[in-house]
Amino acid sequence: MRNKFITTVAVALGVAFLMTGCTKKADQSAEGAAVEQSKELTMYCALPETEIPSYLEAFKKDTGITVNFVRLSAGEILSKIQVEKNNPQASIWYGGNCDSFIAAANKDLLEPYRSPELANIPENYQDPIGNWSPVYVGALAFAVDKDWFATKGLEYPHSWADLLKPEFEGQISMAHPGSSGTAYTILATMVQMLGEEEAMTYMGELNKNIRQYTKSGSAPPKNVGLGEAAIGLAFSHDCLKPAVQGYPVEVSFADDGTGYEIGAIALIKNGPEEEVESAKKFIDWVLSKKGQDVYSTNSSFRLPVNSNAVVPEGAINISDLPVIDYDFLWAGENRTRLIEKFTEVIAAKENLK
Amino acid sequence: MNNRTKDFLWKLKMLRQEPVLVLLIFILLAALSIFVIFPLVMIIRYSITTEDGTYTIQTIIDVIKNASYRLTFMNSVKLGVIAAGIATVIGYIFAFTITRTEVPCKGFLKTMATLPIISPPFVLSLSIIFLFGRKGLITNGILGITDFNVYGMHSLILVQSLSFFPIAYLTLSGILEAIDSSVEDAALNLGASRWKIFWTVTFPLSLPGIFSALLLVFIQSLQDFSNPAVIGGGYPTLGVEAYRVITGMYDLRTGAILSIMLLLPSLAAFLLQKYWVSGKGFVTVTGKPSQNRTKIDQKHIVIPLFTVCLMLCAVIILFYGTVIVGAFVKVWGIDYSFTFDHFRYVLSVGLKPLKNAILLALAATPIAGLTGMAIAFLTVRKKFIGKGYMSLSAMLTFALPGSVVGISYILAFNDKPFLLTGTAFILICVFVFRNLPVGIEGAKSALMQIDPSLEEASINMGANSFQTFFHVTLPLIKGAFFSGLVYSFVKSMTAVSAIIFIVSARWNVVTTRIFSLFEVSQYSDAAAYIVIMILVIMAAIYVLNFLVNLINSPQKTAKKTVKG
Numbered sequence: 001m002r003n004k005f006i007t008t009v010a011v012a013l014g015v016a017f018l019m020t021g022c023t024k025k026a027d028q029s030a031e032g033a034a035v036e037q038s039k040e041l042t043m044y045c046a047l048p049e050t051e052i053p054s055y056l057e058a059f060k061k062d063t064g065i066t067v068n069f070v071r072l073s074a075g076e077i078l079s080k081i082q083v084e085k086n087n088p089q090a091s092i093w094y095g096g097n098c099d100s101f102i103a104a105a106n107k108d109l110l111e112p113y114r115s116p117e118l119a120n121i122p123e124n125y126q127d128p129i130g131n132w133s134p135v136y137v138g139a140l141a142f143a144v145d146k147d148w149f150a151t152k153g154l155e156y157p158h159s160w161a162d163l164l165k166p167e168f169e170g171q172i173s174m175a176h177p178g179s180s181g182t183a184y185t186i187l188a189t190m191v192q193m194l195g196e197e198e199a200m201t202y203m204g205e206l207n208k209n210i211r212q213y214t215k216s217g218s219a220p221p222k223n224v225g226l227g228e229a230a231i232g233l234a235f236s237h238d239c240l241k242p243a244v245q246g247y248p249v250e251v252s253f254a255d256d257g258t259g260y261e262i263g264a265i266a267l268i269k270n271g272p273e274e275e276v277e278s279a280k281k282f283i284d285w286v287l288s289k290k291g292q293d294v295y296s297t298n299s300s301f302r303l304p305v306n307s308n309a310v311v312p313e314g315a316i317n318i319s320d321l322p323v324i325d326y327d328f329l330w331a332g333e334n335r336t337r338l339i340e341k342f343t344e345v346i347a348a349k350e351n352l353k
Numbered sequence: 354m355n356n357r358t359k360d361f362l363w364k365l366k367m368l369r370q371e372p373v374l375v376l377l378i379f380i381l382l383a384a385l386s387i388f389v390i391f392p393l394v395m396i397i398r399y400s401i402t403t404e405d406g407t408y409t410i411q412t413i414i415d416v417i418k419n420a421s422y423r424l425t426f427m428n429s430v431k432l433g434v435i436a437a438g439i440a441t442v443i444g445y446i447f448a449f450t451i452t453r454t455e456v457p458c459k460g461f462l463k464t465m466a467t468l469p470i471i472s473p474p475f476v477l478s479l480s481i482i483f484l485f486g487r488k489g490l491i492t493n494g495i496l497g498i499t500d501f502n503v504y505g506m507h508s509l510i511l512v513q514s515l516s517f518f519p520i521a522y523l524t525l526s527g528i529l530e531a532i533d534s535s536v537e538d539a540a541l542n543l544g545a546s547r548w549k550i551f552w553t554v555t556f557p558l559s560l561p562g563i564f565s566a567l568l569l570v571f572i573q574s575l576q577d578f579s580n581p582a583v584i585g586g587g588y589p590t591l592g593v594e595a596y597r598v599i600t601g602m603y604d605l606r607t608g609a610i611l612s613i614m615l616l617l618p619s620l621a622a623f624l625l626q627k628y629w630v631s632g633k634g635f636v637t638v639t640g641k642p643s644q645n646r647t648k649i650d651q652k653h654i655v656i657p658l659f660t661v662c663l664m665l666c667a668v669i670i671l672f673y674g675t676v677i678v679g680a681f682v683k684v685w686g687i688d689y690s691f692t693f694d695h696f697r698y699v700l701s702v703g704l705k706p707l708k709n710a711i712l713l714a715l716a717a718t719p720i721a722g723l724t725g726m727a728i729a730f731l732t733v734r735k736k737f738i739g740k741g742y743m744s745l746s747a748m749l750t751f752a753l754p755g756s757v758v759g760i761s762y763i764l765a766f767n768d769k770p771f772l773l774t775g776t777a778f779i780l781i782c783v784f785v786f787r788n789l790p791v792g793i794e795g796a797k798s799a800l801m802q803i804d805p806s807l808e809e810a811s812i813n814m815g816a817n818s819f820q821t822f823f824h825v826t827l828p829l830i831k832g833a834f835f836s837g838l839v840y841s842f843v844k845s846m847t848a849v850s851a852i853i854f855i856v857s858a859r860w861n862v863v864t865t866r867i868f869s870l871f872e873v874s875q876y877s878d879a880a881a882y883i884v885i886m887i888l889v890i891m892a893a894i895y896v897l898n899f900l901v902n903l904i905n906s907p908q909k910t911a912k913k914t915v916k917g
Contacts, residue, residue, distance in 0.1 A: 049869030052701075053493050068858030071869055075600025080604060080854055083763045084401075089775050103603045107404070153729060170500075179601030212504055215582050215597065222874050226686055227488030228503075243872045246684040339602065343421070 038274040041282060042089065044081070046074040046096035047300075048218075053297040059285050065278050068329050073216070074100040074181060081109050081268055091271030091279040094286065097181035098132060098264040102332035105131035111267035113280060117287035121305045124325075132266035135286055136295065136302035138235035139253065139260040139321045140186060143221035143261045146248040148230040156252040157231060160190070168209045173220040173229035175213060178339045181261065182217025182234055187342055188331040189259025193324060196338075200345050208345050225249050235261055237301035242313060244299050251318075257324045263302065299315070361738070374735070374818045381728060385746040387771070388786045392761035393749060399764055400609035401871035412606050422611065425677035429575050429591040430618050432506065436513040437571040443514065443665060444521025444566055445559075449720065450658045452529040452553070455650040457659075462890075466526075468673060470519040471843050471890040476883055478583035479876065480675040483686065490675075494633050504586025512580050514712040515669065517573050521566035523840060524795045528831035529555075533638050533800040547654055561801050564626045572619045572790075576754040577652045578850045591615050592754040596850075599756065612757035619752035623745070638803040638829060673887075680880035695881035703866060703882060710862040711889060713777060714845035715782035718897075721841035724785065725792025726834055730822055732793075734808065735798040744793075751784075753791040755850030758787060762855050775857040783852060784845035792837020799830040828904050835901040842893050846886060 011316035045052050049071045056067045072080065074096025081088060081104065093101070093110075105108050105127075114130040125134040142163075144156050148171075157163050163172060190199040211229045214220055220232030221239045225247030232239065242249040264284055267276070285291045292309035295302040303316045311317050402408055416422055447466045451459055485492045485503045492501040532555065540550045591611055599608030649655065652913070654660040679685045683692050731737070732744045750758055762783060766773040773779040803826070811821040827834060849864045856865055863882060870879040 046875045049866060050873050070856055070858050071862060071865065072853065073600060075603065076853060078603055079599050079605055079760065080763065083760055083854075084767050084774070087767045087772070087774070088691065089767075100603065176597070176601070179597040181601075212586055215593070218873075225874060226482060226486060228486055242874045246687045247874065248687070318379065336602065336604075 004102075021235065036274060037277045038095075038272075039064055039065055039278070041091060041275050041278045042093055042272065043067050043069045043092040044077045044090045044268075044284075045069045045071050045094045046077055047094065051298055051300045054294055054300075055286070055291070058294055059282060059291070062285060063278075063281055063291065065281065067282065069094075075179075078104050078109075078300060082107060085109065085270075088268045088271045091275040092265065092282060093266055093268055094135075094265045094282075095263055097185065098127070098134065098262040098328055099181050099184065099335070101132040101264045102127075102328065103335075104266070105129075106332075109269055111269045111271070113283060115280070115284045115287050117284050117306065120289075120307055121287065121346045122307070125305050132264040133287060134262045134305045135265050135292075136237075136263040137260050137305055137318050138237045138263070139305060139316075139318055139323055140182075140189060140258045141234065142252045142254070143224045143232040143234060143239035143242070143249050144252055145224045145227065145230045146250050148163055148227070158252060158254065159256045160193075160254050161272055162254075162258070163209060163231070163233075164205050165209075168231060170209065170211050171230035172206070172209045172233065173211050173214060173223040173231070175217045175219060176282070177342055179215045180217035182238070183213075184331070184335065184339065185235075185261050185326075186233055186258050187251050187338055188334075189324065189326065191334075191338060192259070192327060192330075193257055196341075198343060203342055205343050210221075221249060236304070236316065238282040240301040241299075253321055255322055257322050259326045260318060260321075260323050262305075262328065292351040355586070377586075377727065378731060378735075378737055381731070382743060384724075385743060385786075388782050389746045389750050390608075391771075392758070392765035393753075395764040396609050396757065396761035397613060400606045400613065412444065413610055416607060416610050416614070421589075422591075422614075425589045425591050425594045426614060428588055429615070432509055432513070432588070432590060433571045433574040433618065435510055436517060436574040437567045439510065439514040440518040440570040441521045441525075441563060441566045443518040444523075444525050446658065446661055447518070447522045447585065447665070448525035448529050449555075450662050452526055454655050454658060455648045456655055456662075462662055462666065465662075465669050466522045467519050467839065467843075467894065468669055468887075469516045470840070470896075471847070471887055476676050476880075477516055477672055478508075478580050478891050479871075480672040480908065481508055481512060481584060483675055483679075484517055484671065488686065502586070504584050506588040506652070508584045508586070509581060509588060509590075512584065513574050513577060515672070516580070517570045520569050520791055520840070523791065523836035524566045524569060524798060524833075525559065525562045527795040527830070528559055528786045528798040528802065529834050530832040531638060531802045531830065532558050533802075534675070547649060547651065558802070562795075562798040564629075565798050568622050569791060569794055571622050572752045575615050575619060575753060578754055595754055596756050599760070603727065605760070609757060609760070612754050615754060616749070616752055619748070623748055623752075627744075630828075638807070676880050676883055679877050680884045682877060685876040685880070695878045696885075698878055699881045699885060703863065706861050706863040706866050707882075707885065707889075709860055710846050710864070710886075713780050713860070713862065714842050714893075716777070717781045717788070717845045718838055718842040720781070721785040721788050721845075722792055722834060722838040725789045725837045726796050726827060726830065727822075728789065729793045729796035729800060729830075729833075730826055733797055734805060735818075747786075747793055750786045751788075751899075755787075755848065756854065758851045759854030760784065774855065775859065777860050779855055780852060780860055780862075783855065784841065784848065787848070787851055788841035788844045791840040792833065795836045796830050796835035799833040800826070803829050821841055831901055831904055834904075835897060838897050838901065839894055842897065843890055846890060 052069055052071065056069070060066055070090070077093055077096065078100050081093065086132060101110065110131045113133070115133055118126060118133060121134060125137065127133070130229045142157050149156060152167070154167060177183040177187045187199070187203065190202055193199070194202060212223070214223065217234060218238040220229065220234050221242050223229040224232040224243035225245070236251060239249065239251045265286055267279055267283070271279065273285045286307060289306055289308040292304035292306045295304055296312040301312055303311065303315055303318050400412060401410055434837070450456055451462055451466070456462070482489070482503055482748070484490050485500065485742055487493060487499060487501065489501065489503070492498045493635070504595045513871060537550050537554050540554050545553070576592050578592045578596060581593045582596070585593060591614065595611040598611060599602050647845065680695055681693070682689045683694070728743060728747050732740055762779060763774060766779055808821050808825055811825045812818070847864055849868060853860065853865060856862060863886065867879045867882050
């Protein structure tokens with residue numbers, strides 16, 4: 001016993017000793033921090049890494065500000081800024097479903113900012129308090145394996161009900177709503193369209209046709225490209241990407257109404273002081289026509305929210321799609337409950353795929 | 354004065370004679386406390402507090418009550434046991450064939466046996482989809498099966514056994530090399546059959562290594578994230594579940610508790626190994642000059658072993674060949690025409706993260722290697738206060754899923770007194786403390802073979818512990834030292850989940866870039882990165898091998914004297 005006690009004391013003393021050593025260092029670095037605005041900006045970005053440079057280079061050309069970024073998924077960014085709360089390492093969070101921005105705002109991790117550019121953006125896309133700003137929208141779509149449908153002689157699905165057809169048994173890939181914002185948007189869309197009970201029955205029926213619930217929301221179209229599924233449920237811009245890569249993938253939409261996501265951007269609360277002004281400039285730029293026109297040149301197929309911006313060729317304007325009046329705040333508030341219910345329904349049918 | 358106190362005072366006295374050794378022990382204990390225990394305490398504390406700072410165990414209760422979490426937990430354990438068993442058998446076959454028999458192309462076999470750890474593991478998962486998926490080259494292309502389900506436990510077992518057997522191989526080849534063959538030769542001279550020698554001499558002598566290998570693979574399998582995430586299909590595992598809860602449900606606390614649950618089976622395996630296997634080691638390296646090691650050359654033993662190894666090599670080549678071919682084709686799976694475009698792309702945009710990864714791995718490797726040897730030496734050979742604490746804490750970071758290690762490092766080092774986030778230092782620390790156990794376990798198994806009187810002789814002749822360690826012990830456990838170095842270099846280069854939360858804009862590395870390429874279906878660009886990484890790692894292994902061989906082996910010197 002005594003032995004152990006002495007061990008603990010020795011270890012504790014060691015830790016204490018090293019702690020004092022490090023404190024001095026930390027103080028020094030704090031003194032060195034400049035109050036002037038930096039010409040560099042640090043950003044956490046949830047967009048695909050291949051897309052990011054196109055925005056940052058265009059921004060640098062316009063403003064001379066260099067943006068350094070770390071690419072993470074939106075869920076990872078949320079976790080990161082949550083544990084970094086006392087000392088955030090970045091000033092901006094760019095990209096990802098507004099869903100996770102709402103969750104972040106509820107945890108008091110975002111700094112409200114209303115850009116003057118919001119004037120050109122439809123109000124129904126905006127957060128009333130301005131915790132985050134909308135940057136792009138994407139409607140839910142079906143990625144289909146052109147070859148599979150041709151060999152089977154079947155028609156592409158054109159409604160949510162079509163997905164339940166018996167010939168699609170084991171052919172549909174979607175992400176798990178518990179791990180993907182995309183899949184949660186599907187679930188919330190069904191609940192908003194059909195009502196909660198009926199939506200759960202629908203998801204239970206759909207489960208019969210599901211081949212695999214993927215982790216990431218952008219994976220189902222890739223599975224379709226690889227032939228692992230005939231139909232993949234995801235946002236239209238993710239569905240269009242494998243096609244550009246040369247995979248035999250085409251896109252169809254549910255004519256009876258479909259949900260959509262709003263991609264967002266926000267200031268991280270208490271981010272590096274010297275970056276705040278540049279960060280605001282970046283948000284202004286991303287929302288401006290200039291920033292939004294980049295979507296038409298970098299094959300991201302994102303749909304701009306600024307009404308003056310150019311719609312990318314090959315993408316279908318959201319106003320031409322039968323989008324429902326998707327309630328984001330409601331979806332954010334009911335998230336945990338709906339996912340738990342979904343998991344129960346699916347788990348009761350058959351274990352998670 | 355009771356016995357314990359006496360013992361304690363004796364230890365103190367012994368340590369007083371070697372103040373430098375005491376300082377080293379102190380530094381190691383402090384480092385383990387700061388970089389292993391402190392982050393762990395922080396994340397446990399985080400998971401049992403609410404947003405406003407009050408303590409609650411409600412989250413733990415919720416997790417335990419949840420039936421699907423319990424099922425997931427059992428899934429992970431089951432998978433871990435099976436993968437550990439298979440990987441250890443494969444690792445043993447390779448290690449035995451290479452160290453104990455006369456087979457041709459040993460260099461090739463050695464390379465094959467280390468290859469699977471040198472690329473990010475999700476590559477194997479992708480290969481398996483390309484080979485055995487619905488449009489798979491083998492299932493569909495050759496066998497004509499149109500609806501083969503590649504997702505699930507069977508694929509996980511295959512991929513995990515294949516990706517983790519090198520750990521078993523590295524641990525076991527270290528120990529098989531350390532076993533003095535004179536024992537086997539003596540048995541042979543007495544007329545025992547090779548089979549009998551194997552079961553009564555070689556196998557019992559390698560037991561400590563076998564248990565180390567089982568433990569290491571079991572823990573690796575438990576915390577593996579990328580394979581279950583890609584091809585787990587209907588088989589949810591705890592590591593993936595924890596990640597899903599953290600990033601999909603935004604519930605960091607539950608995710609942390611799930612990850613901490615992963616520590617339980619790992620700890621159980623560790624304790625089992627510690628108390629059951631200790632005492633099973635036999636000393637064979639005694640310092641008395643031995644004859645040149647005779648290797649098994651009987652055809653009826655060598656040919657079957659060689660065949661099995663070759664078959665395994667074929668599987669490995671098939672999987673990695675898929676990746677290499679993929680780096681040179683236009684669009685993987687669609688357009689197989691030859692191109693260098695992907696290498697051009699990688700070399701034009703991707704050099705910086707590649708350089709970062711190499712720099713960080715270079716910095717972490719010697720530290721991890723030497724620290725590992727020092728910890729193994731101290732815990733096997735020396736008596737001191739905090740020994741149990743040292744060997745246990747050195748294992749902990751290894752056993753946690755990477756994403757949780759990352760999060761715990763932010764919790765611990767993003768604030769005073771340890772403000773380290775955003776620096777290269779924090780990444781190096783993760784690499785060092787996460788990759789220690791492979792070196793430690795290998796060295797411990799090897800040390801158990803070596804008669805302490807060798808070191809005592811050195812001490813008696815006036816050398817201090819350091820001279821003894823560097824001139825007597827380290828040369829004797831060279832094999833394990835090399836394995837430890839290779840493992841830490843490779844794992845530092847290819848780490849994904851552990852660093853995803855702690856990379857910064859300044860210090861970004863190549864594996865996160867590869868992950869992003871997978872996201873946008875640019876598999877061939879990812880493959881090009883992987884090919885380049887494999888080349889870098891092979892070069893590093895070559896250099897490490899050269900450097901480690903510079904360490905003078907007293908056994909060889911002794912043999913030379915005898916021959917001369």
